[in-house]
Structure formats: C-alpha cells, structure tokens
Amino acid sequence: MKAFAALLERLAFTPGRNAKLAHLEGYFRDAPDPDRGYALAALTGDLSLGRVKPALLRGLAEERVDPELFALSYDYVGDLAETVALIWPAAGAEGDLRLADAVESLSALGRVEAGQKLAGWLDTLGPSERLALLKLATGGLRVGVSARLARAALARVGAPEVEEIEEVWHGLELPYRELFAWLEGGPRPEAAALAPFRPVMLSTPTDAEQLDPLDPAEYAAEWKWDGIRVQAVAEQGTARLYTRTGEDISAAFPDIVERMAFEGALDGELLIRHGEVVAPFADLQKRLNRKSAGKTMRTRHPAALRLYDILTWEGEDLRPLPFNTRRTRLEAALTTLDEPRFDASPILDFTTWEELANLRADPPEAVIEGVMLKRRDSAYTAGRPRGPWFKWKRDALLVDAVVLYAQRGHGKRSGFYSDFTFALWDGDALVPVGKAYSGFTDEELRRLDRFVRDHTVERFGPVRSLQPRLVVEVAFEGLNRSRRHRSGVAMRFPRINRIRWDKPAAEADHLPALTALLPPEVTP
C-alpha cells in the first residue's frame, strides 16, 4: 500500500500530463503483481469496491475520537476520508498491507464486515496509506487519471503501442498479470473477449491551402458530424459499443446495442436523432455522463448511429480493402440490416475544392462541424497516418471578450498568468462566459503576464481580478446551453485567437451576440 499511496499522493498534486505519465510508469515498472494490476483497475475505474459508505466511516472514527474534536477537524479539512486518515489514532507498530490483500478481502466481504476489517487495517497503517485505503474502499480516487492516460503510461513500460493495448484491453481480466507480462516481453495476451475493440483510424487537420495541390477526384468527402466517434462491434451474440479510445459505453446506450443484430465491426458517429433531425451535442453529453440510461432518457434523447466505415463483416476482415470498396460493402450491409436508427453518412458530391469549400461553408444542419476527406484507395489503418484522411473543420466561431480574471499556470507556465476568464457585456455589466488557457505565443504570454500584474484590482490566492480593459478575440468550436454558468452558455474549446491590444473594452461584444449562436433546441 505504501507505493500505491505514494503514487496517489503525487498524482493528486501533479497537474502536468507528462509528469503524471512518469509517476504512473515508475509505479507500473516497480510494483509487483498482482498489486499493480489492482492499482491499474482502481485508476481506470474498473475496480468498484465502494462498499464502505461515509456514515460507516464516520462512525468508525467516532468510536476512537471525541465526536466534537472530529467535527472540528472535518470542518477544517473538508474531506471525510482525508479527515479519518489523518485523525485515526496510531495503534501499535506501523506495518504495511498488500494492496492485493486489501482489494481481495474488501470485494469478498459484506458491508459491516468490510468496515471492521478496514478499522483493523487502519490501526496498522501510516496516514498516507490510510488515505489510499479509504479512497479505495469508498470508491473514487479522484487523482485526475483517465483510463486513456493509464494506458498511455503502460505503453511507456514496454514495447507495445497504446493502440495495441487498447485492442486487447477488454479481453483482460483482473489483476492483469498477462498484460504486464506482455509489456515486459512476454507473449501478447489472447483476445479473449468477445466483440473486441479494433484500433481506430484517425484523420489529420487540413485547410484550403494544403488541399490545393491534391486531386479532388482521389478523395471522397463526408460531413463531419458533431457527435462522438464510436465503434459498434457485434460478434457471436455479444454486442459492444466503444469510444474511439476503446472505452466500453454499451451500458449507457442500450438503445443502440439492442439493435446491433449483425456480425461485424462498424465505425461511425453516435448522435441523438429525432426522426431526421440531429440534436445538438449537449443532448448527447447528457447521456454520455451516465453509467446507464433510463427509459425517460432514451425517449427524450434517442440515440442513433451514422456510419462511416466497415471493418469486419461476417467473419471477413475488410480493413485492407480500399475505402471505395468498403463503402460499397457498408451500404450493402445497411440495406440488409434495414435498421432505421442506423444510416450511412452521405457522400458529398463535389468535383473541385472550391465546390467543397462552399458545401463546408453552408452545411444543411447545425451539428455539422466541417467535412471529412478520405482517399478513395485508402486501407483502414490504425492510428493517425498523415495523408489518407483529412478533417477540414468549419471555421471557428469568434467573439470579442473582455478579460476579467487571470490565474497563474503550472509546469512550464509557473509564475505566468496564463489562465484567463473573459466576459461579455450584458447591459452595463460584464458577465463571464468562459475560460481560455491557450492560443498565444510565448512572447504574447509574457506581455499578457505584464498586463495582469499592472492592472490587478484584487488578489484571491492565485487568482487576480483585473481592470476591465483588455479585449481578446476568442475562438470556439460551438456553444451549448448551460445552467451552471451565469451567462447560460458554455463554449466548446475556447482559446484566444488574437489579443486586441488596440480595442477599447466598451467595444467588446454583447451577450446576445453569443446567445444568437446557440443551436435551436430540438425536442421530440
């Protein structure tokens, strides 16, 4: 538990992705089996013990510490597991507990027994290990590690690439001995899972200038739909829906999975669709954030698949075939399926780049965020090869906003004010509409930092409020309604496009200019 606790401690305070990867890599290299396997599962959220509830935990602590002293402490610390870990009285010599023993015992015990077992362990552990154990037992490590990041760290341990790890991921079983053996030079684990994930082919960004020398006839074009890229795999009676990084999201989309009456692997976009009308991304997000989907959710936001590609079909691997051939096979497969919630993303009709540019500039639906270009002769290859597939995204939306708050950055930007909250006018008041951390050069960063220091009104810890003087042109990809923001809107991928040193704050945009860009609400 010591090594795992030390890892969690570092991860909890490490903002940088690279440093996080280094901590994870070090742990996976050094920790023994089966502990590291359980640690991996705990980090990726594939370990759900969660038997110990807050009330039980508090009860255990109050048997040992005066409840008033406990309450004063909890009030100060603000986190129950942390308070218990810090306040737990040491009883006897400090020992250590194997992570694997803790996980295996906790998963075998009922709630009350788990509590008693836990108390016994807490007596023998140090505070950092106590916290790790309590976070494990109550569920939710909250150290900012996604499953994707954990797999990227695994890829640094051994030769296999992250895509290869994603491919075998769902066939692996706790505590992942086979996986670690493979990373350390052993044989690749057999793809034991039915309906496994296949590594996805991704595109690279392009623009008119880069496209100009290319021959339009060699490319097929489709709309770029603003949903999430998924892979629908159904094999031998097992159907699974994966994200493009191999997360299994079947449980959240039973309305898709139950319709996957085929034998094969399809690549497409998951959308919320009412009849022929595709709903904004925000509606899909409501379903993505849930572990399962109730009936109301499914009726209110019905999911659909818009398919791009076909990887395998009835036992045949189609990935080496050219795109054109796969496309014909996809259309044939869909005709046979005859499933109204699945359709093919239409192929756009164009002969010159200019014609395509016109289509891109005026898409038929609001949820289209550009066009995709695919070489007609391209095989389906994993990863992001440069060339065969391009995304040509619609131009970003722009708004001129006033910078209101600045916060110091981390890592490479330590000491620089690099995180900005910006606002738009609403009558005479400025209403914050978003935050941006990027889009400026190092030189601009230095100048922004000077501006912040020279125009600070008030300081709150690492945050400064500023005189409303600086206007920035903010670029963003889209807009959603949001009840969490005072402005009622939430931007997608906002970044600073240009710093308008020249523009007076009074000439920044007004909130209605932004809300006018909201997608229409789509209701069933």
Place this chain on the structure above:
Amino acid sequence: MTEPLLDLTPEGLFSPALGAHIDPHRPVARAIITHGHADHARAGHGAVLATRQTLDIMAIRYGADFAGQTQVADGEITMGRARVRLVPAGHVLGSAQVVIEAGGRRAVVSGDYTRTANPACAPFEPVPCDLFVTEATFALPVFRHPPPEVEIARLLASVAAFPERPHLIGTYALGKAQRLIMLLRQAGWHAPIHIHGALQRLCDYHVEQGIPLGELRPATMDRAEARALSSAIVLAPPSAFASPWVQRFADPVVGFASGWMQIRARARQRGVELPLVISDHSDWGQLTATVEELDPAEFWITHGREDALMRWADLTGRRARPLRLLGYEEEAE
C-alpha cells in the same frame, strides 16, 4: 488580591510585575520578544529584552535602530517585582520561552515551539509552571507532522525522478529555510543549494552562528543558466512564487515546506505539486503532551485553533482560557 502573573492588554500579553509586554503587536515601552518572526518581533518598542540571536535577527530585518534600547537575556534578570529568564523553545534560531516568577508562582510564555528536533536551533526545554501559555497553530487532532526525514526523502526521490525539472521549494526566510538546508545535508545532499536573495542574509547569519549550511548559491541567475540547471533544489520565500522571478525556470516542480501541507485543500490552493509537511510548530500530539508534561494549574491559548484545545481541556479536566490574540499570522514569512 495577588497580582496576576499575566494580563491581556490591547497590545498583547502583559506582565504587571515585570512591567513588560511579551511579543506585543503594537509599539510599547518595554517588550520581551520570544523569537524573530515578524508577527512576534515588531520594530519600534522603547526597550527590548530577547536572546542575543533574536536581537541580531531583528537588527538584520529592521536595521540596528529597531528599538530604543536592547538587552540580551542572559541568565535570570530581576525586573520590577519579578524575575525573568529565557529558555529555548526549539522553534527557530534564538527562539525562547519567557519564564516569569513572582510571588512564589511561575508563568511560562512559550511563544511558538516544537518538540521535534531541529538541527538549526536548541531544543525546547520543559519548565514546570503554574500558568503555561501555548500557541495553537496546529491544534487539531488531524495535525500529526510526520518525521521531517520522511518528507526530505520524498523531495530527494522527486529530484531523482525529475532531474531535468528544478525543484522550487517555498520556505519562510527565518528558520524553515535553514532547517530545510540542514535536513538536506543530514540526508546526504551535499550539492550546492540555490537560494533566493530574500533568504541570503538570514542564511549568512546562521553560518556565522556556527550552523553549517554547506554550499549555497544565489538563485538570481539569468534564464539561460536557470534552464541549464540539473537536479537542482532552489529555496525561495512563498511570495517569490507570485513574482516574475519564478519565470526563469523551465517547467519547475513547485513545492512548499509547511505544516499546512498536511491538508490537501491547502496545498491545492497554493498550486503546489510537491507538498512537504515540515513544521516549526507543535502538532496536536506535541501540544497536548507538553501541557500534560508541564501540568500547569491553568493554561492559556494565544492564537490558532483554540476551540479544539479548549475541548481537549474539557475532556481532560484542565483549566484553559482562549486569548484569541489577534495580529499573529498563521505562519510568519
């Protein structure tokens, strides 16, 4: 009615028999100063009694004319209707407890203190007394400072894991910085340690006082030098982290050495990547054990989290009084 050993005035603690204030936060005629942290040692008093080292430190910080006159507390001194002596508190170099005796009774004002060994100053000396005045900075049972060696080992492990990232550690200029340096030396770190200019004079003073700090280098290097650093430990006062000074370092690991780092929310608030729980104050166990050891008829609590100590006094049947002294920072810079 017997004269009280200590009284509370708007300026702070006052001994009527001595006719002197202890660590007053406003200028007074006569002050006894426990240690050199700015919230305890202010300039502008008429006369100051303190240890030689505290007087030196005040002169370094405020200039030689920081008080009308000064007196080194050497042995027992008779002042007014009482006797006073200063004994070590183990907090920082020169820190002392004020022992006051009058009318056959004894009061001890401990200032700030810790029972953890500090290689940069003399250890706390327990003096049994009738009235004990304690601090309560970390007076919650969640504060149990780990052995400082463990925290230093974490720092060195991080330096080994990220040799290309300079480790910038926030420390207070008086006491914490020198203690951190001594702890690093004891852990076998003999490479030069870089220090921010604000730490220089107090580090020099420690060396003059016979505390070996090893090779220290100024951290006021240019960008190119800062970027060429490898396996570097740089100490700076917390205020430096909000200044452009820090911008010269490429992708630093920012740490902070303080008892507050035990609480995650506090560490996050400061944007710290490597929190080091190293404190010059007593933790909960030390505070309660010290009161139990000295077993005073009554104890007073100057500043900090007095609610929890009051509750503990209730539970253990002790007489206690919260003074809720204002003007003391949580930890001095």
